[in-house]
Amino acid sequence: MNAEVATDYSGAPVGAPVYELTNVSKTYARNLVVALEKVDLTLKKGSFTSVIGSSGCGKSTLLKVMAGLIPPTQGRVVLQGKPVTGPRRDIGMMFQQATLFPWKTAVENIVLPIEIRDGKAAARKAMDKAHELLDIVGLKGFENVYPNELSGGMAQRASICRMLITEPAVLLLDEPFSALDELSRDMMNMELQRICMEQNATAFLVTHSIQEAVILSDDIVVMKPRPGRIAEIVKVDLPRPRTLDMMTTPKFGEIVDHIRGMLDKGEDM
Amino acid sequence: MTELQTNQSADVETVQDTVWVQEIAFIDSVPRSIAMTFVFVMFIGTWQLVTSFGLVSPIILPTPLETLNDMIFVGKNLLTGGYMLTSLWITIKEVIYGFALAIAIGFSLGVLVGETAFGEKAVMPYLVAIDTMPKVAFAPLFVAWLGFGIESKVALAAFIATFPIVVGTAAGLHAADENARMLFKTMGATRMQTLIKMKLPTGLPQIFTGVKIGAVGVMAGAITGEFLGGGKGFGELIRVAASQLNTPRVFSLILYLSLVGLALYLIVQWTQRKVVFWHKERVGAGDY
């Protein structure tokens, strides 16, 4: 929207690999479930990738391993040239629930990552930026409102701001809008696309909706369960920026059908 | 959209508003003031009947009027700074000190048990074991250790009130959900930050529940301590009145004491409303 925000946070050229996963496997020790088996994946700078697959096929596990929240049993995760061995500052995460803290106002919730990282003084300085972000997602005027006065969609938008305030190089999103109704969900997806393009962020989205995956992504990772593994990576060559009416084009339909076919096959196994 | 609108305007004369017949049971429809007065009058009335027909001896149960007269007498003594005020003040001090001690110890132990694996493994089992003991039985020990002054009463009051606060705090620290924990992890929060900025605020409602139960226990502890360990507090006045078979006095002293307990409870409740402003606490049905 405005040129000054459209800079690359990490400085890496567009198209260079940001995330590299090599031979990543994860077996939960507790129940010996093989949640991930030999996953190889590369995310390019500024790309949008979605993961789709039946429930329990290891999508959230993959995301947690990438975020450094849980260690892989095997394999290597490298982000911007450095191996991931724990939570990292250059990662922004968003979950299915907005998880805003009710004792903080919207804007205080948004600067929370800064408060944790650099202390209260830095958080106060980041307030201006938080106001800007709230404006971008259409929450102007709600800065000092407590979360229990926000609707589900508004809370999710605020939590997008919280994710963006630290200017992460990659956004990891675990079904962030699945609790929303279809209309607000479409709107939020377009919002997400715009933010990603503006900030040239690399995004990785877990979703259950084939349509959502196709409309947003450059690449769609289709996963199969037991053990969780990558079945295919589908390229989506629809032009950017994507618009909601692209959903009616034959090409969109073709890709959706292809993925649905793959997922159905997956169920038989 | 347009179709809907034309439909509506066409039918506008024939459409009748739906009238909701909301059936509210009579017992739910009574206003609070009337309900409270009703119970009060029923209670006093039954009391008056039982006593004035001589169904029980006046030594066992005085009439409501006798009790009221004695309450006026005690009230005058309290207001004019008589010996009863001195006694009441002693008991209030025991309650305040005991409560403060219980909050400090209960909260610390609660954090130890709720936050550290060591506390949960090594401290919790012993706390549970002690909690199942009848705690007033420790009163003679406290008297032996701390003497007949207010210290032994403070100790018993604190001893009784500590446990619910430990349990409330420990439970409160476990109240944060998986998402909040993961979020703090991704933000790179230290354990201390996670505790102070997330787990404690999340657990405040439970912590306050523990503190409220403790507030009730602290009164019981102070009075029991005075019954069993002498001193000059309000409990001693009750004990003396009872030994003189002055039942109206016992009744009115208990009623004044309950005002102290009520005040303590309301202070905690008020603090909770101020501190945990985001959490609307509700008990029972109705008043929506």
Ligand SMILES: Nc1ncnc2c1ncn2[C@@H]1O[C@H](COP(=O)(O)OP(=O)(O)OP(=O)(O)O)[C@@H](O)[C@H]1O
């Ligand atoms: N903490 C855990 N301990 C043990 N097993 C787990 C744990 N988390 C997930 N699993 C198992 O790993 C497998 C993959 O789980 P995961 O949560 O990654 O699936 P998912 O693809 O995100 O599913 P959904 O679409 O329902 O969110 C499942 O079989 C699950 O039972």
Ligand SMILES: [Mg+2]
């Ligand atoms: Mg999941």
